[in-house]
Amino acid sequence: MDLTQLEMFNAVASTGSITQAAQKVHRVPSNLTTRIRQLEADLGVELFIRENQRLRLSPAGHSFLRYSQQILALVDEARMVVAGDEPQGLFSLGSLESTAAVRIPSTLAHFNQRYPKIHLALSTGPSGTMIDGVLEGALSAAFVDGPLVHPGLEGLPVFPEEMMIVAPYGHAPITRASEVNGANVYAFRANCSYRRHFESWFHADRATRAGSTRWSLTTGCWPASSPAPAWR
Incomplete structure (x- = not known):
């Protein structure tokens, strides 16, 4: 099956005649007849009911017509997208x-x-x-959160980000994970890359989380160029 066959099929479906369809697609009638037969053989069904010199769509032909029109419309759309100078x-x-x-x-x-x-x-x-x-x-x-390491993808840095840990007012300044050792911590959900960074921070400092620690979706974002909240 190819686009030429689909165009021929649509021409025959709209005209009901091999001769008129051949004129429409600028082919000789014998070539059109051969290509339609090849399409039917490829699909394993008869697309037309042949009545003397007229052809009308079979039930399978009606179903196939809808899909063939969609395919040709998508092809036309794709051609327009790549042919224009302006991205679209x-x-x-x-x-x-x-x-x-x-x-x-x-x-x-x-x-x-x-x-x-x-x-x-x-x-x-x-x-x-x-x-x-x-x-x-x-x-x-x-x-996404970087750095991106994947053989099938390319990435480049666009925004610097700072991760923060926020504690109640009056809490001692926090500079290491061990300083919140055993505390309940609210963080990002399990499949978030920020969560992995946070867990790595705990692991590197040999810190542990409380048994009742809840790691939930509590997110925040501050531009790196703005003053960061105090670590306290």
Whole structure:
């Protein structure tokens, strides 16, 4: 099955005549007849009911017509997207939730003004989910926590981030994980890359968490250029 066969099939379906369809697609009738027969053999069904000099769609032909029209429409759309000088089409972007809320709104607004023909679809989630989306082709690109180490992907740093630990007022300054050894800690959910960084901080300092520690989704984001909350 190829696009030429689909175009021929649609021409015959719309005209009900091999002769008229051949004129429409600029082919000789015998070539059209052969290609339609080849398409039917490939599908294993008869697409037309032949009545004297007329052809009308069979039940299978009616079903196939809908899909063939969708395929040809998508092909035309793809040609328009790649043929134009101005970028257009769908751009699926993934992002961490905090990044989407704080870092990129103005960037996306500027992008939309510069490329109005691009339809931007934004999805949010943890880094692992976003990376999987890029690998699977569901996302065109994604903002994730770095550094990115994957043989099938390329990444570059765009925003510096600082991780903070926030304690009640009056708590002694916290500079090491051991200084909150055994405390209840609220952090990021299990599949979040920030969570892994936080756990590594505990592990490197040989610190432990309390048995009743709850590691939940409690997130925050401060731009690295702004004053950071006190570690206390």
